[in-house]
Amino acid sequence: MSPSREKSISVANLPAVRNRPRGPRGSCGSCGSVNLATTACIVVNVIYMLLLFVCSKQLHSPLRKRAFLFDSSVFHFPEEAFRLDYEQMEEEFKVFVYPDGDPETYFHTPRKLTGKYASEGYFFKNIRESRFVTDDPRRAHLFFLPISCHKMRGRGLTNEDMIDEVKKYVEYVKFKYPYWNRTLGADHFFVTCHDIGVKATKGVPHLMKNSIRVVCSSRYDDDDYIPHKDVTLPQVQLPFFHPPGGNDFKNRNTLAFWAGRSDSRLKDDLTAMWDNDTELDIQNNRIDFRATGHLVFMERLYKSKFCLCPHGPIGSSRITDSIHFGCVPVIMSNYYDLPFNDVLDWRKFSVILKETDVYLLKDILRSISEKHFMILNQNLVKIQKHFNWNTPPVRLDAFHMVMYELWRRRHLIRY
Numbered sequence: 245m246s247p248s249r250e251k252s253i254s255v256a257n258l259p260a261v262r263n264r265p266r267g268p269r270g271s272c273g274s275c276g277s278v279n280l281a282t283t284a285c286i287v288v289n290v291i292y293m294l295l296l297f298v299c300s301k302q303l304h305s306p307l308r309k310r311a312f313l314f315d316s317s318v319f320h321f322p323e324e325a326f327r328l329d330y331e332q333m334e335e336e337f338k339v340f341v342y343p344d345g346d347p348e349t350y351f352h353t354p355r356k357l358t359g360k361y362a363s364e365g366y367f368f369k370n371i372r373e374s375r376f377v378t379d380d381p382r383r384a385h386l387f388f389l390p391i392s393c394h395k396m397r398g399r400g401l402t403n404e405d406m407i408d409e410v411k412k413y414v415e416y417v418k419f420k421y422p423y424w425n426r427t428l429g430a431d432h433f434f435v436t437c438h439d440i441g442v443k444a445t446k447g448v449p450h451l452m453k454n455s456i457r458v459v460c461s462s463r464y465d466d467d468d469y470i471p472h473k474d475v476t477l478p479q480v481q482l483p484f485f486h487p488p489g490g491n492d493f494k495n496r497n498t499l500a501f502w503a504g505r506s507d508s509r510l511k512d513d514l515t516a517m518w519d520n521d522t523e524l525d526i527q528n529n530r531i532d533f534r535a536t537g538h539l540v541f542m543e544r545l546y547k548s549k550f551c552l553c554p555h556g557p558i559g560s561s562r563i564t565d566s567i568h569f570g571c572v573p574v575i576m577s578n579y580y581d582l583p584f585n586d587v588l589d590w591r592k593f594s595v596i597l598k599e600t601d602v603y604l605l606k607d608i609l610r611s612i613s614e615k616h617f618m619i620l621n622q623n624l625v626k627i628q629k630h631f632n633w634n635t636p637p638v639r640l641d642a643f644h645m646v647m648y649e650l651w652r653r654r655h656l657i658r659y
């Protein structure tokens with residue numbers, strides 16, 4: 245709304261001004277030379293300005309009240325834009341799942357939704373339970389190749405066998421249906437969290453190059469990962485055993501925490517540098533989730549302000565762990581395509597560092613004020629739902645966020 249229009253609306257609503265004999269604006273010159281009149285004139289103008297201010301505030305307030313599920317303090321763009329697009333996805337998005345292949349291998353839902361396959365397991369189960377699946381390929385925006393790599397692994401196939409198996413599967417689909425050839429696979433996607441699953445798809449060049457890969461290993465310097473085309477699947481190691489944390493900054497007395505086994509140069513540097521530090525709780529050891537170890541580990545996630553998420557060669561569930569327990573994640577990984585990065589503004593609930601910042605770690609974390617930390621800690625609570633898997637899936641959870649990322653990639657020309 246333009247300022248002049250706003251003013252004219254406000255003026256019409258002003259009883260004090262309307263009652264004045266000489267029009268809404270009134271100039272003091274026309275009030276005569278009497279001092280009393282001048283004073284009255286100033287008072288009226290001050291009231292006019294005040295009312296103008298109040299009216300303009302009221303005109304804007306209805307927009308502010310629509311926060312609820314979509315909280316703009318953690319999104320990149322105005323919540324309204326995301327909300328509308330998300331709701332359109334819920335209404336319209338359709339996916340065709342290829343029904344072919346041995347049901348013990350393809351489109352197989354694992355019995356246990358735990359461990360390192362949890363994210364892909366949930367996705368397979370959730371898409372069946374959702375409204376997005378259609379039997380009519382003509383209505384489909386995207387086509388799902390339900391390759392279950394964990395199942396092939398379970399059957400004892402070697403990497404080469406798996407590549408062969410996936411190759412045969414895609415060739416079969418290509419001959420049987422007209423859909424692949426229309427875009428050379430560009431409106432097709434597959435989902436796999438484990439790096440073995442990614443390797444298994446390497447035998448079909450167009451599957452790597454054209455199709456949307458929903459994967460956990462998503463660094464720009466990984467030769468296979470293509471930002472903007474591919475989608476990051478947040479890795480989780482379920483179950484969590486303990487309820488979510490957050491909004492609990494008073495309990496967090498340790499500055500930062502990391503425990504694990506080093507499998508990268510960065511983790512070597514991290515432990516070499518900070519092993520015996522009194523403020524940073526850094527431990528180079530293997531975490532035993534089954535023994536009492538996990539209790540101690542979880543306890544630390546509740547008591548630390550920051551949880552370090554250093555990059556390693558294999559994917560890590562550490563980021564989702566930190567989010568769940570309300571421990572602000574410190575991302576120490578160059579060129580990592582963070583999950584839902586184009587929707588969520590990660591700087592509002594995490595700390596993102598370069599790998600070389602490991603040497604300055606303590607100074608950087610100490611320089612973050614209490615107030616800033618409180619905001620990060622509170623914002624974590626707002627985004628926890630986007631990293632939760634549920635069965636059946638619920639609005640805005642990890643499954644729906646992955647679907648939304650796919651929805652954003654649906655526009656294609658078909659030949």
Ligand SMILES: *[C@@H]1O[C@H](CO)[C@@H](O)[C@H](O)[C@H]1NC(C)=O
Binds near residue numbers: 418419421422425
């Ligand atoms: C798709 O293209 C391949 C050639 O790349 C061809 O052999 C195949 O028959 C085509 N599929 C269909 C369904 O026409």
Ligand SMILES: *[C@@H]1O[C@H](CO)[C@@H](O)[C@H](O)[C@H]1NC(C)=O
Binds near residue numbers: 519
């Ligand atoms: C930490 O302490 C242990 C045992 O006291 C010692 O072996 C190790 O070298 C120390 N690490 C650093 C980085 O000072």
